[in-house]
Amino acid sequence: MTQDAPSIDELLVTVREFVQEITPQLDGRDRYHAQCAVYLLDIVRRELGADGTDATAEQAMLARYLGDGAAGAAGLAALAAEIRSGRLDARSDELLADLTRQVVGKVRITRPDQLHPMHRESRPAE
Amino acid sequence: MTEQGTTSTALRESITAGLRQAVKRRFGAAADIDAVEFTSLGGSNRTVLFDLVDGTARRRLVFRQETIIPANSPFLDPARQFRVLSLLYPEGLPLPEPIFEFDDEDSLARAYVVAFVEGETVPRRLLDAPRYERARQRFCAQAGEFLGRLHALDPAPAAFLAEVPDSIDPLATTMARIDRWGGVHPALELAARWLERHRPTSTRRCLLHGDFRTGNMLLDEEGMRAVLDWECAHLGAPAEDLGWLCLRSFRFGHVDRPVGGFGPREPFYAAYASASGHPVDPEEVRWWEIFGFIRWAHYNVMQAYGHQTGARRSAAFAACGRNIALIEYELLMTLAGHYH
Structure with a gap:
């Protein structure tokens, strides 16, 4: 209201x-x-x-590795477990790019001035 | 209610009385203490400066006491810290002289006393103030020489550190602590996985300082005076100490000066090789820097956990939880080759 x-x-x-x-x-x-x-x-x-763009991108990333329905902290925990198991070793370059974008989303909230110029202006394109 | 800053009068009086009693037990009834100063340095350690007065002799000393013992503490207890200092001081390394340790007959526990060393520890002042220009010029070589000499020592007398988890497997230990304290960090998992798949093959094992970074060493205008904060000492690969000093998180605004914000790697590595007799493998140091980000993140996870569980709450500890993202970012940028 x-x-x-x-x-x-x-x-x-x-x-x-x-x-x-x-x-x-x-x-x-x-x-x-x-x-x-x-x-x-x-x-x-x-x-x-925050406009929700980074949240949407995070959910899309989780879906790419874990399937639809993976979201939020539980989804991130499942992704972390998958990485630890070694089952995603073959996708480590892709993960590096995806997790960088996920972390950029967090840094944008915590301390945007700490971002490298390559991450400052651009919003993740979906 | 906070540990420091608002230390109650009663607490101050009881510490002062305990110090006085401890000094008289060891130096005789004529000995006394004076000029007691309660500093606010250290998160889980109480630090008190005082003069030991004996007749006309007067000596400034530092009382260090562990006050908060977190569950699964990653830090050495004061008894083992004192043992490390006692082992190293006779070697002539720059560190505070250990004076005495508290025992069961003292009213204060989990504490020891070392000599006070004059100088500056605050990173921003050391890295930016004009008066430390000469010390800055010397730093990389002095840091390399210090670690080279430390690592050249026979680690056998430090065998009591072999049971410390960080002496066994720092990576597994650090990830296990993160698991216990909680939080979800796929970026840290990715780095841990990379580290698992690229473990260094070197086998040299040394006594390590374990927390050798800007902020934990004391300098004056002429250079390094004393290396402090030995609560992370353990046995391990020497490159671990080198990587920790070079961690991007500890450059305090001077990201283009990888050695603690002071200067370039070359003079640091050269001085290390000369003092230790072992050349530095930059790739191995880089492995330990990637590990260092995880370790630095894990201390922030620990502080956030302490805040969340109410063990010790503060705005600073709350900020630690959110600052993990900044460490993850620098970690991934380093792993991708954008940061060095």
């Missing part, structure tokens, strides 16, 4: 502004954790704003 303003993002920005405002008054460990809190809020904002 429709909530009144501020929006979720505006609320997160407000909390972020407050934490940043008090950070200079903190010392040592508390200061460090306040900086980490801002870092976490930015992750939350990016994750809430």
